[in-house]
Amino acid sequence: MKTHSLLMPLDMHVHLRDGEMLQNVAKLTSYTFSGAVVMPNLVPPVKTKEQLLAYKERIMLACGLEIKEDEFDEFFDDVGLSGGDFEPFMTLFYDNYSEDFLDEVREDIFGIKLYPAGITTNSEGGVSDFDVEAMRETLETMARMDIPLLVHGETDGFVMDREAEFMSIYELLASNFPDLKIVMEHITTKAAVEMLDKYPNLYATITVQHLLITLDDVAGGMLQPHLFCKPIAKRPEDREALLNVALNAHPKVMFGSDSAPHPQHAKESCGCAAGVFTAPIALQVLCELFDKHGKLDNLQSFVSDNAQSIYGICPEFKEVILEERPFTVPAKYGEVVPMYAGETIGWSIEDVL
Amino acid sequence: MKTHSLLMPLDMHVHLRDGEMLQNVAKLTSYTFSGAVVMPNLVPPVKTKEQLLAYKERIMLACGLEIKEDEFDEFFDDVGLSGGDFEPFMTLFYDNYSEDFLDEVREDIFGIKLYPAGITTNSEGGVSDFDVEAMRETLETMARMDIPLLVHGETDGFVMDREAEFMSIYELLASNFPDLKIVMEHITTKAAVEMLDKYPNLYATITVQHLLITLDDVAGGMLQPHLFCKPIAKRPEDREALLNVALNAHPKVMFGSDSAPHPQHAKESCGCAAGVFTAPIALQVLCELFDKHGKLDNLQSFVSDNAQSIYGICPEFKEVILEERPFTVPAKYGEVVPMYAGETIGWSIEDVL
Numbered sequence: 001m002k003t004h005s006l007l008m009p010l011d012m013h014v015h016l017r018d019g020e021m022l023q024n025v026a027k028l029t030s031y032t033f034s035g036a037v038v039m040p041n042l043v044p045p046v047k048t049k050e051q052l053l054a055y056k057e058r059i060m061l062a063c064g065l066e067i068k069e070d071e072f073d074e075f076f077d078d079v080g081l082s083g084g085d086f087e088p089f090m091t092l093f094y095d096n097y098s099e100d101f102l103d104e105v106r107e108d109i110f111g112i113k114l115y116p117a118g119i120t121t122n123s124e125g126g127v128s129d130f131d132v133e134a135m136r137e138t139l140e141t142m143a144r145m146d147i148p149l150l151v152h153g154e155t156d157g158f159v160m161d162r163e164a165e166f167m168s169i170y171e172l173l174a175s176n177f178p179d180l181k182i183v184m185e186h187i188t189t190k191a192a193v194e195m196l197d198k199y200p201n202l203y204a205t206i207t208v209q210h211l212l213i214t215l216d217d218v219a220g221g222m223l224q225p226h227l228f229c230k231p232i233a234k235r236p237e238d239r240e241a242l243l244n245v246a247l248n249a250h251p252k253v254m255f256g257s258d259s260a261p262h263p264q265h266a267k268e269s270c271g272c273a274a275g276v277f278t279a280p281i282a283l284q285v286l287c288e289l290f291d292k293h294g295k296l297d298n299l300q301s302f303v304s305d306n307a308q309s310i311y312g313i314c315p316e317f318k319e320v321i322l323e324e325r326p327f328t329v330p331a332k333y334g335e336v337v338p339m340y341a342g343e344t345i346g347w348s349i350e351d352v353l
Numbered sequence: 354m355k356t357h358s359l360l361m362p363l364d365m366h367v368h369l370r371d372g373e374m375l376q377n378v379a380k381l382t383s384y385t386f387s388g389a390v391v392m393p394n395l396v397p398p399v400k401t402k403e404q405l406l407a408y409k410e411r412i413m414l415a416c417g418l419e420i421k422e423d424e425f426d427e428f429f430d431d432v433g434l435s436g437g438d439f440e441p442f443m444t445l446f447y448d449n450y451s452e453d454f455l456d457e458v459r460e461d462i463f464g465i466k467l468y469p470a471g472i473t474t475n476s477e478g479g480v481s482d483f484d485v486e487a488m489r490e491t492l493e494t495m496a497r498m499d500i501p502l503l504v505h506g507e508t509d510g511f512v513m514d515r516e517a518e519f520m521s522i523y524e525l526l527a528s529n530f531p532d533l534k535i536v537m538e539h540i541t542t543k544a545a546v547e548m549l550d551k552y553p554n555l556y557a558t559i560t561v562q563h564l565l566i567t568l569d570d571v572a573g574g575m576l577q578p579h580l581f582c583k584p585i586a587k588r589p590e591d592r593e594a595l596l597n598v599a600l601n602a603h604p605k606v607m608f609g610s611d612s613a614p615h616p617q618h619a620k621e622s623c624g625c626a627a628g629v630f631t632a633p634i635a636l637q638v639l640c641e642l643f644d645k646h647g648k649l650d651n652l653q654s655f656v657s658d659n660a661q662s663i664y665g666i667c668p669e670f671k672e673v674i675l676e677e678r679p680f681t682v683p684a685k686y687g688e689v690v691p692m693y694a695g696e697t698i699g700w701s702i703e704d705v706l
Contacts, residue, residue: 159573220512223581223625232572269621272576
């Protein structure tokens with residue numbers, strides 16, 4: 001039976017939520033990933049050092065891990081040596097933070113996540129206009145301190161145009177702050193893919209669902225709430241462009257699941273919340289997809305090596321062995337319905353070492 | 354208080370369903386409309402004279418009306434004098450019917466509805482390819498007998514392109530059968546609007562929701578299953594084009610609600626059925642919309658006069674008096690959640706004479 005080994009898989013964009021949901025989903029990420037970039041859009045959003053450290057502790061406990069005493073020392077030097085089997089890479093919710101504040105939190109944060117106001121789940125406190133001069137002090141300080149800016153890049157325009165319209169803001173940020181590392185999170189369009197080679201300081205994450213689905217899968221037959229996310233899946237030519245860079249291991253592209261759990265009742269109702277839950281199936285589905293295209297050898301770059309290079313991290317050893325053996329996805333994980341619920345996918349997790 | 358009177362409103366495209374659903378929804382249409390074109394996509398589809406007459410009888414009973422003995426005589430001459438307060442205009446599900454068959458059913462049918470196979474609810478038995486020569490005998494006979502062809506115009510392409518892609522099929526039909534009256538049902542795009550002035554034998558119906566919403570309302574915020582229909586709502590420029598012809602009483606455009614009830618559980622679930630239920634609120638919402646744009650005087654053409662001219666019908670007298678008085682839309686009509694459920698709209702039905 002065909003097997004494939006992945007070393008130190010990283011999920012560079014995940015929503016672990018809080019409270020009961022955190023308890024239900026955290027281990028599904030920490031089981032197969034060496035580390036994951038944890039988004040800060042809680043209620044209230046993560047904006048202080050205290051909130052961030054307390055959230056990290058809740059995550060570690062939910063994963064059944066302990067925080068080591070020296071964990072916050074020399075973060076970028078020894079991240080691979082701390083945090084046990086799984087490292088949550090913590091992010092702050094963007095604000096025009098002062099240099100003093102950034103200095104204080106530098107060792108505790110992996111990046112700062114910028115949301116346009118109201119653009120997705122719990123983003124009401126985000127940025128409402130992109131006034132470069134108002135953001136300059138913060139963004140220049142971030143560049144100097146090598147704090148990456150992670151961006152949910154959508155305008156408030158027509159739903160199919162929001163990401164493409166945001167390209168001018170990426171250009172504004174990338175050109176005004178050439179030393180700032182900017183990650184275009186969960187890109188969904190050909191327009192965003194084309195930006196990658198235009199600015200040296202622009203990078204991107206791509207989810208598993210945006211490599212597989214288009215708006216047709218969400219709303220072309222019956223309406224599928226469990227495939228509804230933000231940004232919404234786009235057109236076939238957009239999916240092709242995303243697939244092309246992922247399968248060919250474009251060095252500026254990283255896997256970020258954007259796995260975003262909601263309880264079933266919040267998805268199957270009048271007013272369905274945005275988010276696709278893929279944490280427990282992402283690696284299996286990616287293996288099947290890359291194998292189908294004869295690109296399995298490039299998956300290691302997409303799910304780990306590129307992120308290690310871009311962020312300069314060295315995760316603790318973890319090896320995930322996958323096998324080409326059918327796996328029937330559970331109908332639910334707790335109260336959360338995953339992508340492909342009840343369906344059979346082609347690859348399974350064989351072992352985690 | 355401002356009032357507005359509408360004479361003989363007609364819904365030129367409605368789904369009344371069958372069985373229990375028919376009992377629940379039929380009177381909501383017959384109360385305010387003089388007549389309605391009833392779609393034949395039942396299970397099994399309406400394809401014989403017996404099915405059609407039996408369905409018509411079930412509709413009349415559900416409306417609390419009786420079928421008069423002479424109702425099927427000289428249908429187009431005396432339709433206005435038969436059928437009581439409400440006339441269901443019956444349609445057959447398209448097939449390559451023979452001349453003999455069409456001759457036999459001519460007096461009983463108002464038109465024949467063509468569905469591309471599998472394109473919407475219960476359309477599996479529709480046309481799977483548009484081979485003009487295979488359809489020629491039927492369509493020429495229909496033209497000779499003045500039987501209109503009502504078309505659900507979508508290809509099986511990408512969901513946002515399906516209607517625009519279908520324009521070439523409308524052109525094929527309109528140019529090959531210049532004497533056939535072809536109605537582009539529930540159009541949703543600028544591309545379809547532009548076809549109206551290109552071929553003299555092309556007409557269109559427009560729903561109330563496509564004058565009001567775009568894909569943004571369906572999937573731009575939370576996902577809204579009760580606004581999900583086929584064809585799906587399109588882009589802002591499409592809505593503008595539709596509004597422009599409706600508000601300005603383009604003579605080839607008729608109101609057809611495409612009101613399509615599904616029980617709540619079929620809408621709020623994993624795999625939501627397509628259809629927006631507007632029958633009980635359509636006239637009120639249209640009054641508010643036309644009034645907002647200062648075009649209330651054109652509403653009579655859109656909701657009745659144009660259809661009378663296009664189809665050559667003379668409905669029995671009915672006057673619906675609407676008033677600019679807030680109306681809170683019920684959360685449900687039976688098991689069906691309407692558009693604007695629980696919300697307050699600006700106009701109410703004051704009286705029906």
